[in-house]
Amino acid sequence: MTDYSQFEASIKSGIHPDTKRIRKMDEITGVVLKQRKESKIICVICIILAIALFRFKLALTIVFGLLALFFLWRGTGQIPDSYLNEIYEEGLLVPGIIVKTQPLTIMAIANLVAHDGCETINGCYNLVVKNLDGAKKELYEKIPCSCFVNYSNGFYHSAFQPHPLHWGTSNKDEITAALVALEESNKENTQDEWEVLKRIASQFPDLENGEIVLLDDNYMPFGRKTHDSDKYTPLNLETPLKMDFSAPPAEQYKKPGTQNEKNTKEADIPYITMDIPGKDIYNKMIKLAFNHNVYQYISRHCEYGPVIVAEHPGLFTYISDQAQFLEHVHNSSISLEEGEYPLIYEKCLITTKGCYKDGKLMPWDSIKFSVKFNILDGIKLCLNDEKFAEFSINFENYKSTENMSKLEVQMVLHNEALHILEFLQELQSLY
Numbered sequence: 001m002t003d004y005s006q007f008e009a010s011i012k013s014g015i016h017p018d019t020k021r022i023r024k025m026d027e028i029t030g031v032v033l034k035q036r037k038e039s040k041i042i043c044v045i046c047i048i049l050a051i052a053l054f055r056f057k058l059a060l061t062i063v064f065g066l067l068a069l070f071f072l073w074r075g076t077g078q079i080p081d082s083y084l085n086e087i088y089e090e091g092l093l094v095p096g097i098i099v100k101t102q103p104l105t106i107m108a109i110a111n112l113v114a115h116d117g118c119e120t121i122n123g124c125y126n127l128v129v130k131n132l133d134g135a136k137k138e139l140y141e142k143i144p145c146s147c148f149v150n151y152s153n154g155f156y157h158s159a160f161q162p163h164p165l166h167w168g169t170s171n172k173d174e175i176t177a178a179l180v181a182l183e184e185s186n187k188e189n190t191q192d193e194w195e196v197l198k199r200i201a202s203q204f205p206d207l208e209n210g211e212i213v214l215l216d217d218n219y220m221p222f223g224r225k226t227h228d229s230d231k232y233t234p235l236n237l238e239t240p241l242k243m244d245f246s247a248p249p250a251e252q253y254k255k256p257g258t259q260n261e262k263n264t265k266e267a268d269i270p271y272i273t274m275d276i277p278g279k280d281i282y283n284k285m286i287k288l289a290f291n292h293n294v295y296q297y298i299s300r301h302c303e304y305g306p307v308i309v310a311e312h313p314g315l316f317t318y319i320s321d322q323a324q325f326l327e328h329v330h331n332s333s334i335s336l337e338e339g340e341y342p343l344i345y346e347k348c349l350i351t352t353k354g355c356y357k358d359g360k361l362m363p364w365d366s367i368k369f370s371v372k373f374n375i376l377d378g379i380k381l382c383l384n385d386e387k388f389a390e391f392s393i394n395f396e397n398y399k400s401t402e403n404m405s406k407l408e409v410q411m412v413l414h415n416e417a418l419h420i421l422e423f424l425q426e427l428q429s430l431y
Helices: 019-025 027-052 057-077 081-090 172-186 193-203 279-291 295-299 323-330 406-425
Strands: 090-094 095-102 102-109 123-130 146-150 159-164 212-215 221-226 342-345 348-349 355-356 361-362 369-374 380-381 386-391
Touching: 019 027, 019 081, 027 057, 081 146, 090 102, 090 159, 090 172, 095 193, 102 159, 102 193, 123 159, 123 193, 193 212, 212 386, 279 295, 295 406, 323 342, 369 406, 380 406
Parallel strands: none
Antiparallel strands: 090 146, 095 102, 102 123, 123 212, 146 159, 212 221, 342 348, 348 355, 355 361, 369 380, 380 386
């Protein structure tokens, strides 16, 4: 059983839980109780088989004897009343609403921040239930829930599980009082969390029971995960086929997690001072890279040159290696138009007008970038679903990853991938 002794809820339900009702109604703890009951039955069956086979098959007797001991261990013990009550008395009070009536489904939202000073991350938990005695069971009915969180390490809780207060009490006045408390708390949020739940449920209609959608500090989704997993499936890892610069950045790509970003002054940006062709374009590219915190990726490339197979800390650009970059562009036999300048050259050449693949120009409105990432391989950049570049991840802007949870390390990788996408999205604006 998880230890929640270090968890202190900021707002609690205020109800007086009915233990008998919890044992009967709570479907989350009910699963544990059912498993223990089944284990006891299996233990008895194994003992009977072990006795029956004692005279004939000693080896099988030993096997069933060991199985009996295992299921005896698994089936012993009860969930104490004090723990069941604690879920509803000491858990965090969170808003939930019914998002489906067939099957009856509740979605609840909880703040996953474990330490002050971090960017807010919320989780929306999808809970499919068989019954909710005392509720009207109507679409978008507000259901207050109490929850405990899962915490392993780092600045965030990895997950939570909501327990509807209807499972813990039949007292309608106490449930109404909890709703009033949630309404007051909701006024302090930047968005109405009841409406956020409706939007997320509509946006992710295929969620399974126990799945959580992770939201950034703007209540925009950046990942989805199962309750018992340390990792999540990232969202928003590709640019649109037609890039929409009119849409606010918060509606395009979401940056999960915390980052210790440097505030760079204009005077500190290493602009090109030499009078060279394309100077203004390259300086715009440098500034754009600083705006999106990716300068490290465009200013460094393979330390042994672009042809040798070695660690690649960045993209191959004019800024990363002027001489070799221009030499490779010249040897590509691609004829650039007047006023067109090369920007990135990996498996194909990206210029201010688009991308050259097999010698043919693909204009910007036909280009889609996407990324894949993991701690071992770094970032893999794809252009129209084909790998275009692969390079290491820069951790310099972050605090030590040694004390991060697996969830937070993944958020750092995700964050860097989104920085790259934002940068690539705006490259066409240089022309």
